[in-house]
Amino acid sequence: xxxxxxxxxxxxxxxxxxxxxxxxxxxxxxxxxxxxxxxxxxxxxxxxxxxxxxxxxxxxxxxxxxxxxxxxxxxxxxxxxxxxxxxxxxxxxxxxxxxxxxxxxxxxxxxxxxxxxxxxxxxxxxxxxxxxxxxxxxxxxxxxxxxxxxxxxxxxxxx
Numbered sequence: 001x002x003x004x005x006x007x008x009x010x011x012x013x014x015x016x017x018x019x020x021x022x023x024x025x026x027x028x029x030x031x032x033x034x035x036x037x038x039x040x041x042x043x044x045x046x047x048x049x050x051x052x053x054x055x056x057x058x059x060x061x062x063x064x065x066x067x068x069x070x071x072x073x074x075x076x077x078x079x080x081x082x083x084x085x086x087x088x089x090x091x092x093x094x095x096x097x098x099x100x101x102x103x104x105x106x107x108x109x110x111x112x113x114x115x116x117x118x119x120x121x122x123x124x125x126x127x128x129x130x131x132x133x134x135x136x137x138x139x140x141x142x143x144x145x146x147x148x149x150x151x152x153x154x155x156x157x158x159x
Contacts, residue, residue, distance in 0.1 A: 002082050004075075007066065007154035009101040014046055016060060019101040021045040022149035025114055025131045026053035032118030033127025036146035044149050054114055057152050072154040074116035077132045077141065079155055084139050092136040102136055103151055111137040112150035119143035 009019035022044040026036035038053055045052035047060055054074055062070045085093050092102040092111055105111050112135050118128040121143055130143040133150050144150065 002079070003158035004079060004082075005067075005069075005156050005158050006083070006099070007061070007072065008099060009103070009151075009153070011101045016046070016064060017066075018046060019103040019151070021057075021151065022052065023057055023114070023152055024053045024149055025146035026055045027116065027118075028055060030116065030118070031128070032120070032123070032131075034118075034129060034146070036131070039149075042149075052149070054116075054152060058154065061154055066154070069156055072156050074114055074152065075155040077115045077117050077134070080113060080115050080134045080153070081141060083153075084134065084136065086139055091138070093139045094136055099153075105137050109137070110135040110140075112144060112148070113153050114150050118146075 007017060010017050012018055024037040024039040026038055038051060041050045042052035047056055049056055058073060061072045066072055083094050085095050094102060103111055112133045115132045117132045119130045119132055130145050133144045134141045
């Protein structure tokens with residue numbers, strides 16, 4: 001409907017697109033005055049660099065040429081929100097037939113996915129400290145601190 005093409009996650013632990021990987025928010029540009037957290041040497045993801053952040057993951061997927069394309073990016077708030085299936089009674093709140101691997105959650109935890117959009121709330125002298133994210137466990141959207149570890153679902157424009 002939207003004309004967007006979405007990355008699909010896998011349940012293969014050592015795959016670049018494994019659903020269980022977590023990343024802090026980090027971006028060189030359009031970051032609200034604060035790039036975020038580089039998260040160097042983290043074991044939360046399987047990137048060869050060990051830098052488990054959004055920019056490093058986008059760069060790795062584009063270097064790989066996922067599905068033959070090199071223009072993958074984080075989604076906007078509205079783009080990611082377009083995937084939420086508000087009619088489902090059990091999480092994850094997404095059409096599981098098309099997106100079978102979204103990651104697992106422990107009881108009383110969330111299934112946060114990052115957007116590229118920093119948030120103006122939480123701004124201090126160092127810039128925006130938070131970015132918008134969406135929880136596919138509850139369908140809630142909120143801004144969370146850029147140092148929080150969350151998941152990524154990449155997107156690219158269709159035609």
